[in-house]
Amino acid sequence: xxxxxxxxTFPYPKDNGKRIILSSxxxxxxxxxxxENIKMxxxxxxxxxxxxxxxxxxxxxxxxxSIEQLMNIARHTLLGRxxxxxxxLYSRVTKQKLNNLISNEKYDLIxxxxxxxxxxxxxxxxxxxxxxxxxxxxxxxxxMIETLNTYPEADLNPLGxxxxxxxxxxxxxxxxxxxxxxxxxxxxxxxxxxxxxTCKGIENCLLISNKEIKYLxxxxxxxxxxxxxxxxxxxxxxxxxxxxxxxxxxxxxxSIAHNSVSLIKFLQLNIKKIIEHNLKVKIIGKNANEELSxxxxxxxxxxxxxxxxxxLSKELSSATGxxxxxxxxxxxxxxxxxxxxxxxxxxxxxxxxxxxxxxxAKEQFFFLENNIENYWKKMLELREKRINDKFSELxxxxxxSNYSKEAIYGEYEKxxx
Numbered sequence: 001x002x003x004x005x006x007x008x009t010f011p012y013p014k015d016n017g018k019r020i021i022l023s024s025x026x027x028x029x030x031x032x033x034x035x036e037n038i039k040m041x042x043x044x045x046x047x048x049x050x051x052x053x054x055x056x057x058x059x060x061x062x063x064x065x066s067i068e069q070l071m072n073i074a075r076h077t078l079l080g081r082x083x084x085x086x087x088x089l090y091s092r093v094t095k096q097k098l099n100n101l102i103s104n105e106k107y108d109l110i111x112x113x114x115x116x117x118x119x120x121x122x123x124x125x126x127x128x129x130x131x132x133x134x135x136x137x138x139x140x141x142x143x144m145i146e147t148l149n150t151y152p153e154a155d156l157n158p159l160g161x162x163x164x165x166x167x168x169x170x171x172x173x174x175x176x177x178x179x180x181x182x183x184x185x186x187x188x189x190x191x192x193x194x195x196x197x198t199c200k201g202i203e204n205c206l207l208i209s210n211k212e213i214k215y216l217x218x219x220x221x222x223x224x225x226x227x228x229x230x231x232x233x234x235x236x237x238x239x240x241x242x243x244x245x246x247x248x249x250x251x252x253x254x255s256i257a258h259n260s261v262s263l264i265k266f267l268q269l270n271i272k273k274i275i276e277h278n279l280k281v282k283i284i285g286k287n288a289n290e291e292l293s294x295x296x297x298x299x300x301x302x303x304x305x306x307x308x309x310x311x312l313s314k315e316l317s318s319a320t321g322x323x324x325x326x327x328x329x330x331x332x333x334x335x336x337x338x339x340x341x342x343x344x345x346x347x348x349x350x351x352x353x354x355x356x357x358x359x360x361a362k363e364q365f366f367f368l369e370n371n372i373e374n375y376w377k378k379m380l381e382l383r384e385k386r387i388n389d390k391f392s393e394l395x396x397x398x399x400x401s402n403y404s405k406e407a408i409y410g411e412y413e414k415x416x417x
Contacts, residue, residue: 001033002106004127005040006098006120007113008089010048015286015308016253017230017334018134021208022113024231025132028412039105041098043089043117061098064091081197083190084183085137086116095120102127109417115191115198128417130204132228135331136212138192141184143328144257148181151265151327196220206415208332209355228415229408230334232341232399242318245383247280249319249344251312251335255287258329258351264292266325266372267303273376274302281323284309316342321382321391324352325372332356340399345391347378357402365394 011023029038039057042048048058064072072087082090102110102122112118112131121129199205199216205225207213216222250266252259263283274281279302286308288296296305309315316322322339324346332355339346346352346366353368367378382388401407 001037001108003029003033003038004102004105004107004110005038005113006043006110006117007040008043008046008117009113010040010042010046010052012049012052013310016256017208017331018113020230020232020334021132021134021228024408025111025228025412025416027231028409028416032416039107041101043094043120059101061091061094063089077190081190081193082119083116083194084187085191086119086194089116090119098122112202115194118198118202119194121202128204129202130206130416131198131202132206133195133198133225134207135209136195136207136215137330138188138195139212139215140258140330141188141191143330145181145184145188147257147261147328148184151261196222199225204415209330210357211355212331226415229403229411230332230337231405231408232334232337232403233405243320244280244318245320245385245388246278247282247319248321248323248347248379248382249315250281250283250285250323250325251338252285253287254283254285254289254292258326259285260289260292262325262327262372264295265327266323266375267295267299269373270376271299271302274379275299277376277380278302279376279379280304282306282315282319284312284315312338312342316344319344320388321345321347321379323375323379324348325375326351327372329354337399337403340395341403343392343396345382345388345395347375347382358398360402361394361398363394365391365398 005026007022009018009022011019011026014020014023035056039059041059041061043061044063046060048060052058068091069088072090073084076082076087076090077084098120099122107127110127110129112121112129114132114134118131199222203224206228207225208228208230210227213225213227216225250263254260254263267281281302282304283296284306288305293305296303316338322335322344324333324336326333326349329351333352336346336348336352336356347369348366349370349372350368353366358366367381369375369378382391
């Protein structure tokens with residue numbers, strides 16, 4: 001079986017939710033069909049480690065120049081139907097190269113890693129095509145607008161991780177509040193149309209969230225979208241009795257709006273009680289903004305900013321619990337599943353547990369608290385060893401039944417063939 005992977009993100013390192021899903025798919029295909037039968041076309045200025053370059057067939061396709069991006073936005077977004085994200089990664093040269101590749105090679109399976117990658121889908125393809133939609137960005141943008149209305153002071157980047165593809169001279173403009181809301185409202189409509197067009201044009205679509213699949217079905221009568229779960233390797237995560245009974249972890253890429261905005265608000269509302277009860281919050285994630293960095297510096301005895309950590313096993317196995325105080329967001333939060341895999345008790349809002357079938361559990365094994373001002377109270381409860389140990393055991397059991405490799409590979413067989 002020959003497989004073509006058309007991607008905008010390389011699956012490694014596994015430093016965010018999207019990469020964890022992509023690496024899950026990638027590793028399944030390697031185990032099933034062999035790395036020699038997989039070709040990857042990577043669009044954009046992604047960095048690929050030499051190790052992978054030597055292992056597999058990878059073609060790097062550069063993103064358009066800044067001038068071409070602006071011309072694309074004028075032509076394909078303002079006057080056309082593409083979203084801003086699609087226009088900023090669109091190139092006629094790349095389109096022709098991929099068309100030629102698909103025409104000249106006989107692939108059995110073609111996978112697109114996002115809606116903006118699926119814009120390169122070719123009419124010449126005779127292969128089975130699959131697009132991983134990631135989250136529904138139209139819903140994410142809707143939640144971001146609501147958050148800006150509720151917390152106008154929030155330092156919210158409307159493009160999140162995709163901001164890495166934006167020309168540097170445009171970034172200061174994006175900090176203006178009026179510009180933020182205008183971009184989000186405009187892009188929400190464009191992205192929604194692109195999501196619907198993709199679902200109707202490609203037979204096999206995947207989303208991580210069952211809630212979002214239901215949304216597409218109920219509102220747009222789309223029924224060809226199936227859910228895909230991440231494979232979280234628990235490794236040596238699981239805790240023993242030596243865990244620190246005062247340290248809590250926040251995990252996530254801090255350039256993503258729902259992480260940075262929610263974390264700052266949580267810290268502002270809880271810092272007095274955190275200090276009073278000698279609690280510690282360890283923040284694991286890259287791209288902290290200036291506001292967060294200054295806050296950490298001010299309260300460095302109780303808040304620790306580690307940056308990105310490649311091997312989470314030590315951190316997760318030695319903490320009291322994981323904090324997921326998200327005020328908005330969309331899709332399934334991989335960090336929640338990683339905590340369950342580690343047997344690490346969780347305090348979360350509805351957004352942190354969205355899309356995870358926790359209702360199947362017979363007993364409570366995490367704290368659900370939507371008022372993030374009360375998080376310090378739940379943190380104190382998790383310091384009680386009896387509660388912590390119970391939550392830990394039940395969390396791990398939930399992971400093994402629902403998200404272990406053994407539980408998921410059977411589902412991947414049906415989804416990916």
